[in-house]
Amino acid sequence: MPLFLLPNRLLPLPSSPLITCHASPAALRSSPSSPPPTLPILLDSTTSVPSLSCALQCPHFQSCSGCSHELNLHRPIIVDEADHFFKTLGVSDFDFESCRLWGWRSRAKLAVRGSSMKPLIGLYEEGTHNVVDIPHCKAHHPNINAAVELLRQGITKLNIEPFDEDEGTGELRYVQMALTTYNTSIPASGRYKNGKVQVSLVWNSRNENSHNFEKLNALANFLWRNGGPRSDLRFIHSVWANFQTSTNNIIFGNRWRHLLGESGFWEHVGGIDMSLAPSSFGQANTRAFDILLRKLQKYVPYGASVTDLYAGAGAIGLSLAATRKCRRDPGWFKTSVKCVEVNKESKLSFEKTVERLPNHVDSSISWHHADASDILLEKGLDASLLDALRNISSLERKAKSSPESSDSKVKDEKRPWVLRSLKDSVQIGSKPTLEDSGSLPQTLIYISCGWESFKEDCMTLLSSKKWRLQKAHGFNFFPGTQSIEVLAVFKRGQAASLKKKKSGKKKKRLGRKHPLI
Numbered sequence: 248m249p250l251f252l253l254p255n256r257l258l259p260l261p262s263s264p265l266i267t268c269h270a271s272p273a274a275l276r277s278s279p280s281s282p283p284p285t286l287p288i289l290l291d292s293t294t295s296v297p298s299l300s301c302a303l304q305c306p307h308f309q310s311c312s313g314c315s316h317e318l319n320l321h322r323p324i325i326v327d328e329a330d331h332f333f334k335t336l337g338v339s340d341f342d343f344e345s346c347r348l349w350g351w352r353s354r355a356k357l358a359v360r361g362s363s364m365k366p367l368i369g370l371y372e373e374g375t376h377n378v379v380d381i382p383h384c385k386a387h388h389p390n391i392n393a394a395v396e397l398l399r400q401g402i403t404k405l406n407i408e409p410f411d412e413d414e415g416t417g418e419l420r421y422v423q424m425a426l427t428t429y430n431t432s433i434p435a436s437g438r439y440k441n442g443k444v445q446v447s448l449v450w451n452s453r454n455e456n457s458h459n460f461e462k463l464n465a466l467a468n469f470l471w472r473n474g475g476p477r478s479d480l481r482f483i484h485s486v487w488a489n490f491q492t493s494t495n496n497i498i499f500g501n502r503w504r505h506l507l508g509e510s511g512f513w514e515h516v517g518g519i520d521m522s523l524a525p526s527s528f529g530q531a532n533t534r535a536f537d538i539l540l541r542k543l544q545k546y547v548p549y550g551a552s553v554t555d556l557y558a559g560a561g562a563i564g565l566s567l568a569a570t571r572k573c574r575r576d577p578g579w580f581k582t583s584v585k586c587v588e589v590n591k592e593s594k595l596s597f598e599k600t601v602e603r604l605p606n607h608v609d610s611s612i613s614w615h616h617a618d619a620s621d622i623l624l625e626k627g628l629d630a631s632l633l634d635a636l637r638n639i640s641s642l643e644r645k646a647k648s649s650p651e652s653s654d655s656k657v658k659d660e661k662r663p664w665v666l667r668s669l670k671d672s673v674q675i676g677s678k679p680t681l682e683d684s685g686s687l688p689q690t691l692i693y694i695s696c697g698w699e700s701f702k703e704d705c706m707t708l709l710s711s712k713k714w715r716l717q718k719a720h721g722f723n724f725f726p727g728t729q730s731i732e733v734l735a736v737f738k739r740g741q742a743a744s745l746k747k748k749k750s751g752k753k754k755k756r757l758g759r760k761h762p763l764i
């Protein structure tokens with residue numbers, strides 16, 4: 248069972264948030280590529296905008312599977328449903344951040360098919376394996392489209408064979424384009440527009456010793472010469488190779504090689520400099536993610552201990568470590584952050600990010616290569632995690648009656664727990680013990696881009712009567728689709744109205760504020 252063991256039982260913490268960020272496959276799928284007529288338009292939820300001014304106006308709409316909605320990009324229809332859903336649960340102030348509507352995608356994985364004379368670089372047509380070329384995609388950052396165009400020229404010029412899925416032949420299978428806006432030499436206002444692209448070429452061979460490695464090198468050099476720092480355009484940040492020969496649909500193989508440009512890739516998000524290797528998960532909409540992180544920080548009190556589940560390279564946990572730093576003086580009052588992630592490739596990025604955290608961050612920080620649950624369901628929270636959260640209250644009852652939770656014990660252990668072995672303090676993959684349960688999470692913050700699974704998990708949590716919903720916010724992470732990112736804050740315990748209701752006496756005077764709980 249559960250693996251997220253909640254931290255620092257040694258400290259009298261105001262609360263211990265437990266954070267999960269879990270994406271549905273649909274939302275992780277990359278979307279289209281190219282420059283919008285007018286770039287970055289920021290809207291907020293209070294701005295009222297006529298629908299036509301928020302239209303996608305993309306020539307690839309309908310043929311490409313990336314976007315499903317053309318109008319009202321600033322407010323997907325699903326927002327009304329979400330608003331209603333949260334109202335019925337007693338949260339009447341659900342809000343929605345519209346974020347950037349075009350050119351928002353800063354990370355795209357695109358299939359490369361067709362022929363060297365007529366390469367197709369894009370997404371699959373809905374329900375098929377036919378690739379649609381999307382040079383003018385309105386979701387992609389313009390420099391991603393520019394990099395795709397340059398790649399297209401390179402493929403033709405150097406006679407690179409795109410992959411043939413049926414035969415398993417060809418050279419270039421996919422490309423990942425990731426944009427970094429990290430550039431301290433220009434004013435902050437110009438950084439997004441001048442973002443640079445890290446190009447990862449997925450090559451159909453086992454490794455760099457294969458016979459056609461020279462062609463891969465030639466393609467990388469072509470990109471570098473025409474888009475690198477000595478070119479006129481200067482929008483290529485670096486070039487990487489990934490080697491993949493598998494016949495399944497998995498995009499990346501295990502072998503990566505840095506070819507040209509800077510090997511490090513940084514983004515400033517959530518108040519920290521975040522390192523992201525091409526192999527680790529990165530959010531596709533970094534600006535919207537930044538807005539979400541800043542909202543999230545408000546729910547995490549200073550001195551809290553945080554367990555970041557499904558952590559990737561730890562963007563959420565580390566952003567909290569840096570921004571929710573605690574008083575330096577009383578040594579025992581420190582934040583602790585634990586990140587749990589199944590993809591071991593993310594660890595290096597996590598470590599690099601930790602190295603660059605500001606000096607004042609003296610939290611205890613750790614990353615654990617582990618499955619967030621034994622049973623992984625397709626979307627949303629794992630069933631066993633939900634069970635674990637429900638079971639916490641029974642552990643809590645036992646913990647209260649154990650000597651571990653007595654006041655004297657807590658005082659004894661108010662020493663900087665950073666001195667203790669971190670690994671020992673977290674029993675990932677095993678059942679929580681009474682000892683571990685000394686500090687139980689008071690807050691669960693659920694960040695989700697799968698609306699249907701979120702609703703399900705939310706109802707499961709509430710019906711357990713161990714948690715109540717306090718707040719919910721929505722973010723436009725994927726304009727042009729019906730996916731929204733939700734940040735929901737659950738607090739331990741039942742709503743006050745329900746407790747009173749249970750007591751019977753005051754039953755008649757209570758309104759049904761939380762009818763579904």
Ligand SMILES: C[S@@+](CC[C@H](N)C(=O)[O-])C[C@H]1O[C@@H](n2cnc3c(N)ncnc32)[C@H](O)[C@@H]1O
Pocket residue numbers: 268269270528529530556557558559560561562563587588589590617618619620623
């Ligand atoms: C949508 S990403 C979010 C990553 C990170 N929270 C962020 O926002 O950048 C989900 C992450 O969960 C990881 N993951 C998926 N299943 C997992 C599991 N059972 N246990 C732990 N991590 C898992 C994936 O490898 C991926 O890095």
